[in-house]
Amino acid sequence: MARRKKNRPPRKDSSRQAPSRVAHVIEMFGLEALVRPDGEPDDAPLIRALLRKKIARKPGVVVGDRVRIEEVETEGDSPGAVIVAVEERDNVLMRAGWRGHGQAIAANLDAVVVVVSPAQPPLRLGLIDRYLAACQQAGIPAIICLNKAELDVDGEAARELECYAPLDVQIVHTSAAEDDVTQLAEALQRRRAVLVGHSGVGKSSLACALIPGLDREIGAVNETIGRGRHTTTRSSLLAVPGGGELVDTPGIRAFGLFKVEPEELEALYPDFDPFREGCRFRGCTHTHEPGCAVREAADEDKLDAGRFSRYQSLFVSLGEEVDG
Ligand SMILES: Nc1nc2c(ncn2[C@@H]2O[C@H](COP(=O)(O)OP(=O)(O)OP(=O)(O)O)[C@@H](O)[C@H]2O)c(=O)[nH]1
Ligand SMILES: [Zn+2]
Known part of the structure; x- marks a missing residue:
């Protein structure tokens, strides 16, 4: 039998630990999340939950995730729960982040909306191709x-998009x-979607048009956590009137494919089938x-x-990224 080291506190009586419950991540802000436990009505107050460092490193938590939380006693303004695990995801939209690390954008999506504009900024088909390949990789339907x-x-x-x-x-x-x-x-309608696309194409404007009354500049963060959106990026799940949800992820400026080797790319082009x-x-x-x-x-x-x-x-360019 393993001997317990000196000074180590006795093991906790597990029967006294708070039972964990499953909750939906509605908002992420650094290492903090706002979650809605399953079974709670939409207008119930959200619970502030802290991310364990281990989970923050891998797999990370993003809006749309279902997580297991344990409620804890709060001191002052501290969060009322800890995220102890992330439930298996149906899908996750990833992008290449800093130094080749993957960055999850949102999870458990029904659609990715690739927003583009004919001018200001001009249409960039290469960026659409990359987003569509990422959707194909993640198994998420795409909308342009x-x-x-x-x-x-x-x-x-419109003609260029015919490709x-x-x-x-x-x-x-x-x-x-x-x-x-x-x-x-x-x-x-009745889908959970994220709007992605080049800066200036009108993602925020679309979110405001879809969700009347949305204060896009300060968002929900000011009321709920008390910090402005300029201190660090936050993302949130917004209810669209008439059903449906939008994942709002400000601050995504560039998009590169994650974990796609050059020779794997062609499989992400269904038009080659x-x-x-x-x-x-x-x-x-x-x-x-x-x-x-x-x-x-x-x-x-026969092919565009x-x-x-x-x-x-x-x-x-994927080959260059791998080499470099
Ligand atoms: N002409 C025209 N301008 C639009 C339309 N939609 C948005 N804009 C303008 O385009 C500019 C950029 O819009 P945003 O909604 O901030 O674009 P965004 O994609 O959220 O930009 P980032 O936050 O930088 O990613 C603003 O000046 C909008 O007023 C549109 O349908 N037509
Ligand atoms: Zn060939």
């Missing part, structure tokens, strides 16, 4: 939202400025190999040539 649609006078941006038609991706048009968000609202069987070599990366049926399809306009050429650039 062309916001500022009123600026697409000649329909050029995504062979994919199982819904494309909606909105103009947050003109308060026209009907197509997006319909696509999001009808052609890859015809490649001469098994494991063809469709970059330099002779007898590549995917390249042939692009040459013959722009999408194929961007695939090749992304393949090369």
Whole structure:
């Protein structure tokens, strides 16, 4: 029998420990979360829960997670619970973070909305490709939202987005400025979604249009935790009237694929499916190999040539990231 070391406190009587319960993460702020225990009504006060350091390192906790909490006695203003475990996730949207570490954006999503604009900033198809590949990797349905649609006078941006038609991706048009968000609202009904996209495309404006009364500048943080959003990033799950939830994640400026080796990339392109069987070599990366049926399809306009050429650039840049 192992001898207990001197000075170590006796083991706690487990029957006296607070039972753990499962809760939903509604807001994350550094190492703190606001959670709603299962079975509590939507308007019940949220519980402040502290993240154990071990869990903060891996797997981390993000909005949308279901976690196990143990309630603790509070001293002064300290949180009333500790997050002791993260329940298995249905999915998680990841991006490459600092020094190749993965950063989870949100978990247990029904959709990722890739917001783009025809101008200010201009359409960037490469970024859409990367988000769609990440959605494919995570198994989350994607929606492309062309916001500022009123600026697409000649329909050029809408035409460029036609390269995504062979994919199982819904494309909606909105103009947050003109308060026209009907197509997006319909696509999001009863779904939990996150809005992602380049800075300035109108993600906050869309969130405000979908959720009347949302104070996007200060958000819910000021009332609940008492700190402004400028001190550190926080993200939250917002209820959309009529059903549905939006994950609000300010501060995501860049997006890179996480844990995708160059030769794994092609599997994240479902529009290659009808052609890859015809490649001469098994494991063809469709970059330099002779007898590549995917390249042939692009040459013959059976596959969008722009999408194929961007695939090749992304393949090369993934290799550089691995080497560098
Ligand atoms: N013309 C036009 N401008 C819009 C539309 N939607 C948003 N904007 C403007 O675009 C600018 C950026 O909008 P935001 O909602 O802050 O964009 P964002 O994507 O949240 O930007 P970040 O917070 O930097 O990621 C603002 O000046 C908005 O008024 C639109 O439908 N049409
Ligand atoms: Zn090939």
